[in-house]
Amino acid sequence: MKRFIPLKKYSLYITAGLMVVIIITLFFLFAGNRESGNERGKLKGNKDIQVTLEDKQEKNDNDSSSIFVEVKGAVKKPGVYSFQSGARVEEAIRRAGGFTSKADTLDINQAAKLEDSMMIYVRKRGEIERATQTQTAATDIPSDIEKSQAVNVNQADAAELQTINGIGPAKAEAIITYREEHGEFQQIEDLRNISGFGEKTIERLKSELTVK
Missing domain, CATH: 1.20.5 (Single alpha-helices involved in coiled-coils or other helix-helix interfaces)
Structure with missing residues (x-):
């Protein structure tokens, strides 16, 4: 064991x-x-x-790569929209709901590429004509003012006449003398009857003198 x-x-x-x-x-x-x-x-x-x-x-x-473009004017949904870089104006117009029935699309290049902060303005038909007419009317206003500020050769005294460039004391007195002797001037061209007033001088003074 x-x-x-x-x-x-x-x-x-x-x-x-x-x-x-x-x-x-x-x-x-x-x-x-x-x-x-x-x-x-x-x-x-x-x-x-x-x-x-x-x-x-x-x-x-x-x-x-995102850009932001504002679409305004004659479109159905004006506003600011975001696009991917490389998008076209056509896409911006489509995003803004498309043109209205009054839109003037002649100056809109829908194939142009969009740029960041770009503003697309679609004019209404006739807007350019109205703007031109307004500008023309605005241009006419100074002419009316100039006419109202023109010196009246039938009423002005010697001092007023001498405020016109080219009219000195002698010519001013000659105008008053002629007015007293022959009556009121009927037109500015009547100044040729006074010595010292030639055609060129009268043509230059037309915008500064009046007979009304």
């Missing part, structure tokens, strides 16, 4: 050794899996960050 005791003793040592080996193996396996999981998590995190940065960059690129 005593011969079996050492064998039993060794079997205990072997069993204990196997358990230690198993524990160590499991430890390294667990540590390896944990490290691998951390590495995969880190790679995934880096990938997510990269994707986020790429999306953000793409969004910024899209925003930088």
Whole structure:
């Protein structure tokens, strides 16, 4: 019986050794899996960050390519609209609801490219003519004022006549003398009857003198 005791003793040592080996193996396996999981998590995190940065960059690129254009005048929906760079005027008109029935499209180049901060104004038919007439009327107003400010040779005294460039004291007295002797002037050209008033002088004074 005593011969079996050492064998039993060794079997205990072997069993204990196997358990230690198993524990160590499991430890390294667990540590390896944990490290691998951390590495995969880190790679995934880096990938997510990269994707986020790429999306953000793409969004910024899209925003930088956007332009804003105002469409007004004879369109159905005037307003400010955003477009991608390279869009055409035709698209802006379409976004604004299209032309109204009164639109004058002659000066609208619908094939032109849009630019940021651009303003597209569609005139109504006849608007140019009305603007021209208004401008002409406005131009005529100073002429009426000038006529009202012209010196009346039939009523002005010597001092008033001398305010006209080219009429001095001698010519002023000559005009008054002629008026007293022959009556009122019927037209500015009657000044040629006075010495010192030639054709060129009278032509120049027409805008500054009146007989009314």
